[in-house]
Amino acid sequence: MERLSPFSLSSKNIVTPDGIRPGAVLIENRIISDIVPPSEIPSRFIIQDVGDLFLLPGLVDTHVHINEPGRTDWEGFETATKSAAAGGITTLIDMPLNSTPVTTTVASFEMKKRAADGKLFVDCGFYAGLVPGNENEIEPLIKSGVFGVKAFLTHSGIDDFPNATEKELRTAMPIIAKHNVPLLVHAELESREKKLSSTKKYSDYLSSRPGKWEHDAIELMIHLCREYNCMTHIVHLSSSDEVPTLESARRSGLPLTVETCPHYVYFKSEEIPDGATQYKCAPPIRENENRELLWKALQNGVINMIVSDHSPCPPELKLLNEGNFMKAWGGISSLQFGLSIIWTEAKQRGFTLFNVARWMSGSPATLIGIGMNKGSIAPGFDADILVFNPEKSFIVSQSMIQHRHKVTPYDGRTFVGEVVRTYLRGSLIYESDKIIGSPTGRILIRS
Numbered sequence: 001m002e003r004l005s006p007f008s009l010s011s012k013n014i015v016t017p018d019g020i021r022p023g024a025v026l027i028e029n030r031i032i033s034d035i036v037p038p039s040e041i042p043s044r045f046i047i048q049d050v051g052d053l054f055l056l057p058g059l060v061d062t063h064v065h066i067n068e069p070g071r072t073d074w075e076g077f078e079t080a081t082k083s084a085a086a087g088g089i090t091t092l093i094d095m096p097l098n099s100t101p102v103t104t105t106v107a108s109f110e111m112k113k114r115a116a117d118g119k120l121f122v123d124c125g126f127y128a129g130l131v132p133g134n135e136n137e138i139e140p141l142i143k144s145g146v147f148g149v150k151a152f153l154t155h156s157g158i159d160d161f162p163n164a165t166e167k168e169l170r171t172a173m174p175i176i177a178k179h180n181v182p183l184l185v186h187a188e189l190e191s192r193e194k195k196l197s198s199t200k201k202y203s204d205y206l207s208s209r210p211g212k213w214e215h216d217a218i219e220l221m222i223h224l225c226r227e228y229n230c231m232t233h234i235v236h237l238s239s240s241d242e243v244p245t246l247e248s249a250r251r252s253g254l255p256l257t258v259e260t261c262p263h264y265v266y267f268k269s270e271e272i273p274d275g276a277t278q279y280k281c282a283p284p285i286r287e288n289e290n291r292e293l294l295w296k297a298l299q300n301g302v303i304n305m306i307v308s309d310h311s312p313c314p315p316e317l318k319l320l321n322e323g324n325f326m327k328a329w330g331g332i333s334s335l336q337f338g339l340s341i342i343w344t345e346a347k348q349r350g351f352t353l354f355n356v357a358r359w360m361s362g363s364p365a366t367l368i369g370i371g372m373n374k375g376s377i378a379p380g381f382d383a384d385i386l387v388f389n390p391e392k393s394f395i396v397s398q399s400m401i402q403h404r405h406k407v408t409p410y411d412g413r414t415f416v417g418e419v420v421r422t423y424l425r426g427s428l429i430y431e432s433d434k435i436i437g438s439p440t441g442r443i444l445i446r447s
């Protein structure tokens with residue numbers, strides 16, 4: 001990689017782990033070497049001043065479905081990491097499913113890395129999957145450098161990634177705990193609801209996956225987390241009913257973390273039109289009242305982080321003409337817009353970019369054990385930095401979308417907060433609607 005001359009980024013608003021403050025971030029050998037008053041920038045540094053614009057740590061998105069190899073017609077490393085760069089994300093972690101093969105063996109993990117090689121515009125790591133029958137692969141996968149192990153408690157949507165049951169969890173959790181990586185759980189446990197095969201009504205879809213599914217799954221996971229003292233991470237919490245339970249489990253000292261996603265804290269089910277399957281995801285988007293309680297849980301720290309769960313598919317699988325919620329692919333495309341979506345809503349509720357940086361950079365970096373060199377603007381950290389204009393608004397249009405497919409429920413929505421530039425380890429990778437240069441992202445291996 002080419003050498004970079006030392007340079008500094010001055011701003012009135014640097015979002016650091018200790019608060020937002022003015023100063024100059026010194027960048028040397030791709031690392032943040034210091035934050036100093038602008039008057040104290042050493043003479044060998046090239047000075048850039050962004051004025052009132054904010055400097056934020058590059059986002060760390062620990063929940064992304066890239067779908068390569070095997071379903072590259074759904075997304076892919078090149079398009080996903082370009083949209084990440086445009087959205088201010090400098091590190092992402094790829095989920096073990098929707099690609100073919102799924103990442104459930106060391107051999108398929110090797111195929112993942114080969115598929116990603118040379119295509120990454122941002123840094124990218126991987127999770128392994130736990131499915132019935134691959135319990136013996138879990139330890140070798142962890143030793144090969146995955147950042148965690150993902151399991152579903154209900155059908156994943158992909159037949160080659162069947163859900164784990166309590167039996168598999170009990171076999172795998174002691175191994176996962178021994179290596180101190182997180183077990184990431186899709187926490188819905190199916191109960192006997194009357195099964196619909198077809199509906200265009202969003203309210204039918206919502207009641208087909210009631211909060212009880214999340215409740216039962218979370219109860220089980222808290223129980224197992226306590227038994228095995230295994231780091232357990234609840235992915236995409238949707239039901240606010242579970243917040244008190246999660247809070248008391250955390251308070252009792254369990255190694256339990258929780259994420260939610262932009263769609264659960266932006267949309268409200270009351271406003272989802274019937275037949276609008278671009279809003280379909282699982283667990284489902286719930287009522288406005290539920291949404292406000294999720295914001296409260298972010299405020300008091302019960303929900304630790306916000307990640308995209310970017311889960312795209314070819315437009316035809318969304319069955320937009322048919323509008324059948326039961327048959328359409330469940331997954332929302334949003335990778336590029338997460339920061340602006342969250343800032344638009346967070347700002348109205350009195351949060352600052354300090355809160356946003358913790359939810360979208362610092363906490364996810366900590367989850368996957370890279371919080372010592374990514375996710376913060378502080379001395380010694382990788383110079384993964386974005387320049388952000390918190391006042392500029394824009395309308396999402398298909399022409400600006402870098403994802404492979406342009407179907408997203410955010411199409412046509414207005415957001416405030418624009419990523420002006422993105423730096424990956426000191427290199428400018430995105431500026432003013434343009435991806436800069438060749439792919440310089442690295443494959444991250446957990447050490």
Ligand SMILES: [Zn+2]
Pocket residue numbers: 063065095309311
């Ligand atoms: Zn997901």
